[in-house]
Amino acid sequence: MLLTKDLRRFLIAYLIVQLFATILLVWIVSQVTQNYLLDDAEKKMAPIGMTIASRIKQSAAGIEDPQNRSWLASLDDSTGYHYSLISNNGKVLFASAGEESAEKDGDRPEIRTARSNGKGFAYRVSSASNEPMFFLAQRLDPVEESAGFIRIASSAEPMLDSIKRLKW
Helix, strand or coil: CCCCHHHHHHHHHHHHHHHHHHHHHHHHHHHHHHHHHHHHHHHHHHHHHHHHHHHHHHCCCHHHCHHHHHHHHHHHHHHCCEEEEECCCCCEEEECCCCCCCCCHHHCHHHHHHHHHCEEEEEEECCCCCCEEEEEEEECCCCCHHHCEEEEEEECHHHHHHHHHHHC
């Protein structure tokens, strides 16, 4: 069957539109999935942050208590999360993964949000490990500004792998 020039143009345009629509659909589904996975990560980390903050607030020395640091180090081994104690001025007082940066962490997005809202969540590349991570920061005491923050970090690689499988 011989196709007219107009019919060929129409079929090519139709295929291009279909290709564009498919690409757009895959992009939308991947964005929705990414948002769902980010929300899921935050929901899993938030109760841990609240529990740790409660325990630290109950100890006599608070954020400076060495027992809290050894407890967080043991949690690092058993939970797969990394924990940091950060002073109100942004200095990392303790990092369970041993990855303390020379920079002040008070300007990190999760700390800035936690300073004003009590809790902050961020998905970003870690400056210490140079890998994508989820970070949740919990302000230790909403009344006493000098109390500082507990920060929980988790690798984002499983989420990225899920999105890659979805796209391809």
